[in-house]
Amino acid sequence: MDYRIEKLETFKIAGFAIHSTNAWLKGMRDCPAFWKKIIKEEKNEQLVPLINRKPFGLLGASVYNVDSTDPKKFDYYIAAATTQETPAGMSDYTVPAMTWAVFPCTRKTSGKTQMAIVKNWAPTSDYILLNTGYASGKMTSAAPDLEVYGMGDDVEIWVPVKEKSEG
Template sequence: MECRIEKMDAFRVVGVKLTTTTEGGKGMKDIPVFWGEVMEQKQQIQLATLMDTIPSGLLGVSVYNSDANDARVFDYFIACATSRPVPEGMEEYTVPAAEWAVFPCSRENMDQVQVDIFSKWMPASGYRGRNSGYETGYIAAGAPDIEVYTQEGDVEIWVAVEKI
């Protein structure tokens, strides 16, 4: 499984936000609809004009523990990394400094790659994820999960990790 490790300082993302939940798989249903709405409203064009830092591309950022009373609730941003001001109707989030395991994939196989990261790569890698609770939906998070959609049409899955 192809992977590279990236150490990154904290970086800022700006975009549009959806608040959803892992309960009953709701987030997995809400997020594709949200992407459709963003594309239909052509907000990705406005986001592309903001891109000026790494990681470069349109980002899907899952920010867990956004509700202190329910660990199933999370925010999902469609955003880009930027140093520019926040446009009206958008929000910002600072991704904490972390070490990231970065997995290149395609849109067609990204669901399987996500499964393989935790079932195959992680147990043999010498790393552990900074997040836990995926199996139950009650996420304890040390950093967001990130999907990077490059302008070339490739996808990277970024998972925050720490050396065991």
């Protein structure tokens, strides 16, 4: 799989958020429906002027471990990485400093790419995924998983990692 490694300091994302759960695959229905709602209401246009730092593009950010009593619950943001003030009516989240494995793909192949990262790339790479529990939906997470939507059909999947040699 084609990928690159990016190291980013702490950064803020600002945008719109929903609460969801991996129970009964609900998140797989909630997130696409949320995108449709944001686009229909043209709220995505409010995010574009906020984009001023890496990762550049509209972000889909899955923030896990938001409920200490239920590891299946997560927040999903449609947001922008920004240094600007968070506008009224939007939420923000601080993403920790992290090393990321970045996988280019397209909108059509993003789901397959996400599966291939976990099933094929991670077991044989020099990196360890810092988020676990994908199969069970009971997540343990170091940082959000990011979908970065660029121009046209370009998408990148950003997953937090560390080198296996780091232990």
